[in-house]
């Protein structure tokens with residue numbers, strides 16, 4: 001579908017029930033009944049299109065899946081109860097004991113836990129490489145089963161040459177999986193660059209209002225069917241119909257929300273870039289970003305998530321406490337502005353932590369730029385910088 005038409009796809013729901021309603025109903029039902037023994041038999045044999053039980057397919061969930069598949073240019077998709085459920089299902093659908101995964105550094109921290117704390121129990125090991133170094137990644141691919149990408153990566157927003165990596169993986173029989181949560185299918189279409197499976201945390205921009213936790217896997221119909229029969233059915237991490245309905249509502253405004261998130265993030269990034277207390281800004285759209293050329297080649301826009309490093313680590317705490325509009329919290333992609341200091345991640349419990357193990361600087365602060373007026377957000381940041389200075393910390 002041409003770029004200009006995707007907003008139209010977003011604004012319409014095709015799964016209406018003939019009543020004239022512009023919003024589809026919520027099929028809040030666990031099971032679906034049949035008119036006869038024969039109908040039920042045909043349905044369980046897969047010879048008849050009929051819903052059976054909501055741990056599998058559900059019409060409201062199906063409407064969400066179809067809409068995202070259309071946007072992403074995927075043959076099919078399967079929704080899950082969280083982004084992590086979608087990621088785990090996608091990875092587990094591909095690996096078996098003895099396999100090796102190649103994963104970029106600075107991957108989403110709970111995906112890192114899947115690779116480092118859980119899969120090794122089943123004889124699957126993972127090697128982490130710098131996703132910005134094509135040769136380094138390709139050197140690890142021979143004999144691997146999965147190449148796991150996240151473009152851009154978490155917290156530091158590094159980019160990968162997705163087309164080159166996916167081609168190298170394909171040539172060696174390696175399945176490429178890519179987490180596209182930051183850009184959404186509106187701003188990056190990895191399947192067109194040879195990626196096999198795309199995953200999203202739909203808890204972020206696809207829902208857009210910080211009221212849903214959900215995920216989705218997209219790719220070839222046969223792979224999605226296999227994931228439905230095994231990982232969805234057996235592990236059971238399905239999406240609820242009422243949350244699918246909220247996601248459908250969120251999707252209708254995705255294009256206009258993203259436009260505003262991106263524009264405001266640009267304004268914030270420019271202010272941070274010029275501020276003397278800031279040592280670095282991590283936002284791929286800035287011409288100073290080391291992977292800016294890949295950004296202009298592969299992305300058609302920016303969302304509202306970026307990070308920066310304060311020159312002085314001691315300034316992190318007073319700076320964060322000095323913010324009012326940017327609320328302290330994990331996650332992102334909703335209407336509201338949020339701040340997450342990497343130093344908090346360094347302090348987290350557990351034997352491994354992606355933030356610690358990948359050496360994310362403690363002076364790094366992640367911002368989600370929300371839908372508030374950007375001038376208010378800039379004022380909030382300037383007030384926090386002033387509070388740090390007033391408190392005697394040199395910035």
Ligand SMILES: *Cc1c(COP(=O)(O)O)cnc(C)c1O
Pocket residue numbers: 082083084085108150154179181182200201202203204213214215331
């Ligand atoms: C939040 C997030 C996830 C996990 O999604 P949940 O819906 O929280 O399970 C995965 N990848 C990225 C990039 C994320 O930001």
